[in-house]
Amino acid sequence: MIATEVFRRGLSDHRRSLLGWCGGIAVYILLLAAIFPSIKGSPELSDLLENYPEALKSLFGLTGAVDITRGAGFVDTELFSFMLPLLAIVLAIGSGARTLAGEEESGRLELVLAYPLSRRGAVVAKAAAVAVEVTVFCTVAYVALALASQVFDLGLPLGRLAGGLLGVFFLALLHGWLAIATGAALPSRALAIGIPAAAAAAGYLVGGLHELAGWLDPFRVVSSFWWVGQAPLSSGVDYSHQLVLALATAAALALALVLIERRDLDTA
Amino acid sequence: MASAPAIETAALAKTYSGGVRALAGLDLRVERGEVFAFLGPNGAGKSTTIRLLLDLIRPTGGRAWILGHDCRTASVEARRHVGYVPGDLRLFDRLTGREQFDSLARLRGPVDAAWRNALVERFAVVLDRPIRELSRGNRQKLGIVQAFMHRPPVLVLDEPTSGLDPILQMEFQTLLHETVATGASVFLSSHSLDEVQHVADRVAIIRSGNLIDVDSVERLRGRSLRHVTITFAGQADEVPFAGLDGVRVVETDGSVLRLSVPVAAMDTVVKAAARHRLVDLVSAPADLEEIFLELYRENSDRD
Numbered sequence: 001m002i003a004t005e006v007f008r009r010g011l012s013d014h015r016r017s018l019l020g021w022c023g024g025i026a027v028y029i030l031l032l033a034a035i036f037p038s039i040k041g042s043p044e045l046s047d048l049l050e051n052y053p054e055a056l057k058s059l060f061g062l063t064g065a066v067d068i069t070r071g072a073g074f075v076d077t078e079l080f081s082f083m084l085p086l087l088a089i090v091l092a093i094g095s096g097a098r099t100l101a102g103e104e105e106s107g108r109l110e111l112v113l114a115y116p117l118s119r120r121g122a123v124v125a126k127a128a129a130v131a132v133e134v135t136v137f138c139t140v141a142y143v144a145l146a147l148a149s150q151v152f153d154l155g156l157p158l159g160r161l162a163g164g165l166l167g168v169f170f171l172a173l174l175h176g177w178l179a180i181a182t183g184a185a186l187p188s189r190a191l192a193i194g195i196p197a198a199a200a201a202a203g204y205l206v207g208g209l210h211e212l213a214g215w216l217d218p219f220r221v222v223s224s225f226w227w228v229g230q231a232p233l234s235s236g237v238d239y240s241h242q243l244v245l246a247l248a249t250a251a252a253l254a255l256a257l258v259l260i261e262r263r264d265l266d267t268a
Numbered sequence: 269m270a271s272a273p274a275i276e277t278a279a280l281a282k283t284y285s286g287g288v289r290a291l292a293g294l295d296l297r298v299e300r301g302e303v304f305a306f307l308g309p310n311g312a313g314k315s316t317t318i319r320l321l322l323d324l325i326r327p328t329g330g331r332a333w334i335l336g337h338d339c340r341t342a343s344v345e346a347r348r349h350v351g352y353v354p355g356d357l358r359l360f361d362r363l364t365g366r367e368q369f370d371s372l373a374r375l376r377g378p379v380d381a382a383w384r385n386a387l388v389e390r391f392a393v394v395l396d397r398p399i400r401e402l403s404r405g406n407r408q409k410l411g412i413v414q415a416f417m418h419r420p421p422v423l424v425l426d427e428p429t430s431g432l433d434p435i436l437q438m439e440f441q442t443l444l445h446e447t448v449a450t451g452a453s454v455f456l457s458s459h460s461l462d463e464v465q466h467v468a469d470r471v472a473i474i475r476s477g478n479l480i481d482v483d484s485v486e487r488l489r490g491r492s493l494r495h496v497t498i499t500f501a502g503q504a505d506e507v508p509f510a511g512l513d514g515v516r517v518v519e520t521d522g523s524v525l526r527l528s529v530p531v532a533a534m535d536t537v538v539k540a541a542a543r544h545r546l547v548d549l550v551s552a553p554a555d556l557e558e559i560f561l562e563l564y565r566e567n568s569d570r571d
Contacts, residue, residue: 008374110358111354264326267319
């Protein structure tokens with residue numbers, strides 16, 4: 001199939017950046033895990049965090065089942081509640097924005113689309129390349145965490161770890177494909193970054209604060225973060241919620257496929 | 269479909285979303301085996317037409333076909349037969365020319381390597397340096413080779429020789445002759461008559477989105493202008509000539525009078541001149557560039 005070249009090109013163009021992201025997250029995870037033995041079972045830290053304002057605790061996922069002095073709670077707080085989704089989302093949005101809107105803005109898309117492939121074929125290939133990048137990133141994070149769990153005795157439940165990273169995968173891919181959908185609608189890399197980034201930020205705040213601010217509570221269903229949950233290792237993984245996220249992700253791609261056919265390529 | 273023309277458009281129109289009318293009902297037919305030149309100044313609608321043919325932008329009216337394939341509803345099939353040089357060529361800067369060719373080759377299917385190498389050699393293409401390090405002319409060469417390397421039956425070339433030195437421009441004209449000799453067709457947009465008059469079989473002239481004229485290069489030359497230089501025995505007097513239909517006084521210099529004369533008005537000019545005592549009369553065909561300008565002028569007057 002001809003679009004496989006677009007897929008290859010997409011991956012190949014982001015090869016170096018992906019390598020950097022993966023190296024970065026692996027090192028970050030190992031350094032973080034190396035700190036854990038010093039706070040393991042430390043009641044002082046638990047007491048300190050207990051006195052944090054509720055809003056902060058809520059944003060960092062320090063609720064209910066989460067005990068930061070145990071490996072699962074530590075990784076939930078330090079990675080799954082914010083840092084890991086953030087990094088994965090930034091990677092996915094950057095990649096999704098670059099591969100379509102960026103290529104159109106730079107004028108390179110014109111020659112590619114003059115070749116015998118459909119616009120939709122090209123978008124699917126580019127979306128697949130973004131999915132592979134996010135998969136690689138999440139896999140590296142899984143391997144690094146599983147390894148760190150062994151080395152630094154975090155005692156992470158590996159099944160929940162895989163489930164938690166699957167959630168991060170969908171969360172990131174949703175925003176990466178939103179970047180593609182934005183690029184399908186508008187030939188602007190800045191908007192293809194800005195719009196999904198704003199959606200992610202709003203999702204994070206609503207997901208983190210909806211319990212405290214009562215009026216926000218009904219809106220929790222529009223928060224992508226809420227559907228993933230903040231503490232997969234401590235509280236478990238709800239796969240039915242992940243399915244909702246997966247469907248939203250598929251919808252983002254479907255939207256991109258509709259939008260890409262509805263306009264002129266920007267060639268000015 | 270076997271007998272369909274290389275390119276055909278019917279009332280093809282494009283008004284951009286800002287309300288700019290770039291093309292107003294274009295009817296064209298490019299036959300197989302001909303070089304069809306599409307001439308007009310910048311902004312006339314040349315690139316718009318080409319991008320409509322390639323389905324990069326969508327028409328607001330009319331239809332177009334490449335080898336009988338509808339450019340909207342069967343655009344992938346239509347593009348399968350087209351080699352394209354964009355007017356504003358952008359390549360993947362980080363790749364080398366070789367990598368760019370390989371990537372583009374995979375987008376369409378196998379390329380005859382011997383033929384591609386022959387093209388690379390003819391145009392002295394730089395293959396092994398990243399494209400970002402190449403000059404404009406060297407990039408343009410990459411654009412030309414990628415368009416021809418699949419031996420497509422239809423070539424759509426938007427100002428293909430911009431940035432090329434004169435020797436390579438000649439080489440390019442030779443390539444066009446060879447290409448149409450094999451039965452392929454070339455749709456060549458240009459703003460320079462000079463560039464196309466040696467290669468084109470027919471010329472279409474477009475201005476502000478309207479087709480002004482389609483004619484063979486020969487006929488365009490034939491019905492065209494003459495530079496007439498009359499040297500009088502005494503002082504030149506432009507007055508008897510200035511009023512003649514279509515005649516323009518270019519210059520009066522002592523005893524020499526220079527005129528621009530449509531062929532149709534030649535008789536009256538000669539008869540007017542015959543009333544005087546002459547030393548010399550020279551009539552030379554104007555080049556297409558001037559004919560082109562004259563056509564513009566006529567059309568602007570009519571507007």
